[in-house]
Amino acid sequence: MKNSNIMIDSDFQDRIKQFQDLIDQSNHIVFFWWAGVSTESWVPDFRSKDWLYNQHDVQFEKYQPEYLLSHSCLYNEPKVFFEYYRQKMDCRWVKPNITHKKLAQLEKVWKLSAVITQNIDWLHQKAWSKNVLEIHWTTQIVYCDECGKEFDPDILFTFKWDIPYCDCGWMLRPDVTFYEEQLPQKAWMDAVIALRNSDLFIIWWTSLTVYPANTLIQYYGWNKIVIINRDTTSQDRFADILFHENLWKVFGELKF
Ligand SMILES: [Zn+2]
Known part of the structure; x- marks a missing residue:
């Protein structure tokens, strides 16, 4: 039992090392999620x-x-x-978590070109990210x-x-943008342009078969993809590196 735990941990560290190398080599990273980065911040109180x-x-x-x-x-x-x-x-009192902060840092060192988000809580802006493409706008x-x-x-x-x-x-x-309403065109077009020009696509907690992720992914050149998701998905096979962990656990290990 003890040995198998060591195996899992060393495997995780190997993938972190690969992820870190990929980030070091990339200059146009785009991060996308459905939800979840923020819910790690939210206090459901x-x-x-x-x-x-x-x-x-x-x-x-x-x-x-x-x-x-x-x-x-x-x-x-x-x-x-x-x-x-x-x-x-x-969400007025919710604070950014480690992932928001790390993504803002990646942007600051010119590695991250955009965060595409369906979250509406403004947490990236609170963490001082600049290029946040809110495809459901904001509260x-x-x-x-x-x-x-x-x-x-x-x-x-x-x-x-x-x-x-x-x-x-x-x-x-x-x-x-509520149900039955149109997605904002500008954020959508900016997301498409960012994806077309990106060299690393990091995806969190979404299914690539569900709109709008399934549409957005068509614009990506299938360069490198890192998928982070707590559960197994049918899209896992597309990932160059795959994590079935919480986002904070993965991003907490990265250095930049
Ligand atoms: Zn009025």
Whole structure:
């Protein structure tokens, strides 16, 4: 038993060494994920916050999670939408983790050309990354759909009524791409260009068969791919180096 543990550890160290070499040799790295980097940062502490919200009469159980973050819910049942948003999407106090910091460092030494993310929590920017392509936009911009005026994102949490309104009387919304909405064209095109020019593609926690990853991957020249995922996926065979570990464990070992 002891021997097999040593084997696993030495194998992990071998792969870290290969990964480190690959990073050292690469100058146009692109990092992409579905989710997960941020969830390692998030403190799912909704229970302690419930006292703020449990006086409200919205019951989420009767809705599908996708509906609660959809265009239909935002415009047809804004009270439900904003109640859910305030409870589940409040990332104002979440701090970047080691992966965000390491990626920012890689960019600083001119090795990383872009982070493509579907996360909306602004954690890369908090870690001082510059080229963050948010293909679902971000919670950090709030605007009026009618007159275009922008507001501090805090307003969605501090507004005194159920639904936040602009001075012009129209409803505010976060600049996030919700279900049923189009992905932002500019971020998407920038992601395609970054991928076409990249020499190392690092993918975290996504299935390459699911949109938009399956579309994005077509633009990559299949140079080198590192896949990091907690579970086995059908795409593992595409990886030059494969990790079935948590991201923090892998990135915590890298030096740059
Ligand atoms: Zn307005």
